Amino acid sequence: MIFLDKARELEQRQVDFVEKEIDHQLILNEQEYQKAQLETSLVEKNYGQNAKINTFEVDDQMETNAEVQQQKQLVAKNLENEKILAQQVETLKQLKDSPYFGRIDILDPGEDEPETLYIGTASLVDDSQNFLIYDWRAPISSIYYNGTLGKVTYETPMGELETTLEKKRQFTISGGKIINMFDTNETVGDEMLQQVLGEHSDEYMRNIVATIQQEQNDIIRDTKHDLLLVQGVAGSGKTSAILQRIAFLLYHSRDKLSADQIVLFSPNLLFSHYISEVLPSLGERNMRQVTLAEFLAQRFQGLKVETLFDRYEKAKDLTSLQKKIRAQKESAHFMAQIEDYLKQLKPTEICFADITLDGGHIFFSKEEITAIYQDLPQLMKPAQRFHETKNILIKRLNKRIKSEAKKDYVLAQVDNLTDAQYYQLLGNKQRGRFQAIDDETDFLARKIVTKKFEVIYDALYNNYFLDIYAQYEHFLQQVLPTGNASFSNNLEYHRIALEDCTPLLYLRDLLTGSGQNQGIAHLFIDEMQDYTLPQLIYLKYIFPNAKLTLLGDSEQALFNPLQTPQKLLTTLETELKPKSSRVVSLNTSYRSTSQITDFMKALLPDGETIHSFTRAGKLPKVIMTETNTEGLLSLKQELTSLLKTNDTVALVTQNKEQAQQLFEQLHREFETNLLGNEDRLIPKGVVILPIYLAKGLEFDAVVAYDISAKNYPLDQLGVLYTICSRAMHELSLITIGAPSPLLAQIPNTSYQLEKRLTLK
Numbered sequence: 001m002i003f004l005d006k007a008r009e010l011e012q013r014q015v016d017f018v019e020k021e022i023d024h025q026l027i028l029n030e031q032e033y034q035k036a037q038l039e040t041s042l043v044e045k046n047y048g049q050n051a052k053i054n055t056f057e058v059d060d061q062m063e064t065n066a067e068v069q070q071q072k073q074l075v076a077k078n079l080e081n082e083k084i085l086a087q088q089v090e091t092l093k094q095l096k097d098s099p100y101f102g103r104i105d106i107l108d109p110g111e112d113e114p115e116t117l118y119i120g121t122a123s124l125v126d127d128s129q130n131f132l133i134y135d136w137r138a139p140i141s142s143i144y145y146n147g148t149l150g151k152v153t154y155e156t157p158m159g160e161l162e163t164t165l166e167k168k169r170q171f172t173i174s175g176g177k178i179i180n181m182f183d184t185n186e187t188v189g190d191e192m193l194q195q196v197l198g199e200h201s202d203e204y205m206r207n208i209v210a211t212i213q214q215e216q217n218d219i220i221r222d223t224k225h226d227l228l229l230v231q232g233v234a235g236s237g238k239t240s241a242i243l244q245r246i247a248f249l250l251y252h253s254r255d256k257l258s259a260d261q262i263v264l265f266s267p268n269l270l271f272s273h274y275i276s277e278v279l280p281s282l283g284e285r286n287m288r289q290v291t292l293a294e295f296l297a298q299r300f301q302g303l304k305v306e307t308l309f310d311r312y313e314k315a316k317d318l319t320s321l322q323k324k325i326r327a328q329k330e331s332a333h334f335m336a337q338i339e340d341y342l343k344q345l346k347p348t349e350i351c352f353a354d355i356t357l358d359g360g361h362i363f364f365s366k367e368e369i370t371a372i373y374q375d376l377p378q379l380m381k382p383a384q385r386f387h388e389t390k391n392i393l394i395k396r397l398n399k400r401i402k403s404e405a406k407k408d409y410v411l412a413q414v415d416n417l418t419d420a421q422y423y424q425l426l427g428n429k430q431r432g433r434f435q436a437i438d439d440e441t442d443f444l445a446r447k448i449v450t451k452k453f454e455v456i457y458d459a460l461y462n463n464y465f466l467d468i469y470a471q472y473e474h475f476l477q478q479v480l481p482t483g484n485a486s487f488s489n490n491l492e493y494h495r496i497a498l499e500d501c502t503p504l505l506y507l508r509d510l511l512t513g514s515g516q517n518q519g520i521a522h523l524f525i526d527e528m529q530d531y532t533l534p535q536l537i538y539l540k541y542i543f544p545n546a547k548l549t550l551l552g553d554s555e556q557a558l559f560n561p562l563q564t565p566q567k568l569l570t571t572l573e574t575e576l577k578p579k580s581s582r583v584v585s586l587n588t589s590y591r592s593t594s595q596i597t598d599f600m601k602a603l604l605p606d607g608e609t610i611h612s613f614t615r616a617g618k619l620p621k622v623i624m625t626e627t628n629t630e631g632l633l634s635l636k637q638e639l640t641s642l643l644k645t646n647d648t649v650a651l652v653t654q655n656k657e658q659a660q661q662l663f664e665q666l667h668r669e670f671e672t673n674l675l676g677n678e679d680r681l682i683p684k685g686v687v688i689l690p691i692y693l694a695k696g697l698e699f700d701a702v703v704a705y706d707i708s709a710k711n712y713p714l715d716q717l718g719v720l721y722t723i724c725s726r727a728m729h730e731l732s733l734i735t736i737g738a739p740s741p742l743l744a745q746i747p748n749t750s751y752q753l754e755k756r757l758t759l760k
């Protein structure tokens with residue numbers, strides 16, 4: 001005990017010492033920051049004055065332009081500098097509160113004395129280049145996450161190194177004071193994790209760097225594979241792992257990779273907001289984030305794109321023929337059929353469209369465009385041929401601009417230009433500096449005509465001379481005639497079904513050679529079980545240089561059938577053709593108490609593979625009622641009781657309709673928030689939301705209502721499992737009438753049963 005107190009005292013002294021250094025660096029940084037701010041404002045002021053210089057005389061104008069450009073560059077450089085300093089100040093402030101969370105003592109081969117290293121969210125180096133804190137992403141820090149005491153190895157850019165881990169210590173430091181510390185031989189000890197997981201849910205997800213588990217560390221630090229498939233049970237830290245992985249990748253390829261080259265497809269806007277603070281808390285900029293709905297809406301402007309949620313809501317009303325058609329459109333084979341279709345497509349079958357000028361006057365007719373395409377060598381690929389057709393059309397447009405510019409009406413317009421219009425059209429050119437006066441007139445006349453024909457250029461640029469909808473219909477008529485009616489019908493009402501979106505885009509992009517983004521280096525897809533193979537194939541196609549990290553849990557599949565991780569990997573290897581791939585399974589659920597995890601496990605036929613993390617809580621409750629009135633009364637009582645000890649209580653429903661109904665029934669008595677598609681914030685108190693909006697989220701307590709045989713037949717397993725797995729500390733299920741058969745397989749020791757019987 002005395003020894004422990006002594007050790008703690010020594011460690012607190014070390015913390016104090018580091019804090020002093022942080023204070024010192026903070027003062028210096030803040031001074032630098034203020035200096036940089038002052039410099040920027042001086043340059044800006046100077047820039048403002050220069051910009052006011054008389055620009056009527058041509059020479060003055062040239063001089064001013066050059067000076068202004070120089071000033072502009074200076075401002076940009078200063079602002080960049082300011083941004084870096086501001087970021088450093090921010091990092092130092094974060095370190096000041098909690099400088100580090102780990103310590104390792106290592107003895108390198110040939111050394112007599114072990115070296116002590118402290119590990120935190122960022123590195124801290126003193127004036128003599130001594131590392132007072134090592135960034136958690138540094139190669140040596142991997143020992144903290146992976147190693148148990150004794151001989152260990154770690155990867156460095158120069159290859160694998162060996163050392164001996166003599167001590168591993170974990171800390172909780174807050175406000176510069178050690179709250180808790182202990183030595184451990186485990187990878188990262190349970191005690192600290194229990195403490196973190198026992199806390200209440202927050203508006204934002206937190207980073208997990210202090211307690212990353214070994215199997216999560218494997219995902220975070222994997223730089224070898226082009227396709228990393230993570231299949232993890234609910235709450236196993238998939239989302240957490242990818243966010244730390246992004247921070248890791250940014251750190252490791254600092255000079256080659258920027259946050260803009262990373263795209264994360266997230267399940268909904270609530271989730272996007274929920275995870276938005278993790279990277280900034282690690283001193284990194286956020287990656288680009290998009291939902292599939294946003295991505296598609298951008299590409300189908302003017303059409304209402306069916307969302308995953310619409311698809312889910314209407315799934316129950318589909319006829320068996322509709323289901324069959326949808327399954328065909330959602331198969332990888334369908335994408336292959338598009339490729340085959342294009343290989344044998346005749347030029348006359350390409351659905352070119354007229355390009356018209358305002359007022360409907362045909363500028364390039366579809367016959368003219370078809371003829372151009374037809375005359376090009378047959379050996380060319382469709383995309384090349386299309387591209388060449390476009391080039392020829394642009395050349396013809398330029399020729400037309402040239403000849404049109406000579407017409408009298410245009411020359412008359414040049415004569416009538418005001419001074420301001422004249423200078424605006426001249427742009428960077430200097431008045432009176434053309435070789436001949438006619439050149440200047442010709443230049444201006446062409447500018448006027450170019451402006452007039454801008455719509456034609458836009459149409460060419462955007463490939464509007466291809467009627468892609470007609471083309472897709474033509475394709476459907478050839479390969480899946482039964483699938484054409486619904487597509488055409490939707491189009492008439494300016495709608496498009498989700499299953500038609502990616503095949504249509506793929507057809508368009510292959511035909512026109514457009515749509516690809518070579519600059520994206522990493523593509524992350526969360527909740528990948530909700531994506532169809534054509535969607536994944538298309539995303540891989542448009543981001544050809546991106547390494548893929550796909551995360552999912554097939555048990556939480558709301559839309560697609562279950563698949564084992566290995567089978568899924570084989571399918572993805574065939575369809576996405578990565579150079580190297582790896583599947584990682586995460587089987588421990590960290591989110592929920594062990595009682596809730598055990599309950600969820602029992603729901604699943606193969607649930608024994610799930611491990612619950614040892615965090616104790618109350619048994620989940622199953623409240624059985626017989627009538628709607630009784631069910632509602634029990635629900636109100638349960639919410640009241642849960643609100644006493646939980647910040648956020650979520651009533652998660654199967655669909656939007658149920659959520660709306662419950663909101664109507666509750667909002668007069670409870671401060672209740674009904675969450676919809678466009679919501680970004682999760683308020684405290686009672687929130688009501690359909691399951692597809694709760695994907696990826698977690699709440700202190702979850703209530704599932706009316707878990708009756710009618711609402712939850714056996715095929716609703718994925719939905720019920722996902723609802724239950726959103727709960728961190730408490731879970732209650734209320735049944736009305738005959739309970740769902742899904743509850744039958746749960747041993748009655750796994751929950752607390754309450755029966756509310758009607759007194760007749």
Ligand SMILES: Nc1ncnc2c1ncn2[C@@H]1O[C@H](COP(=O)(O)OP(=O)(O)OP(=O)(O)O)[C@@H](O)[C@H]1O
Nearest residue numbers: 208211212213234235236237238239240590591696
């Ligand atoms: N190593 C860890 N240390 C601390 N907390 C962790 C760790 N791993 C996971 N958690 C916590 O467990 C919860 C679930 O994590 P996360 O949301 O990343 O899991 P998930 O696998 O994406 O879940 P789901 O698929 O159910 O949405 C979060 O609160 C997260 O902070």
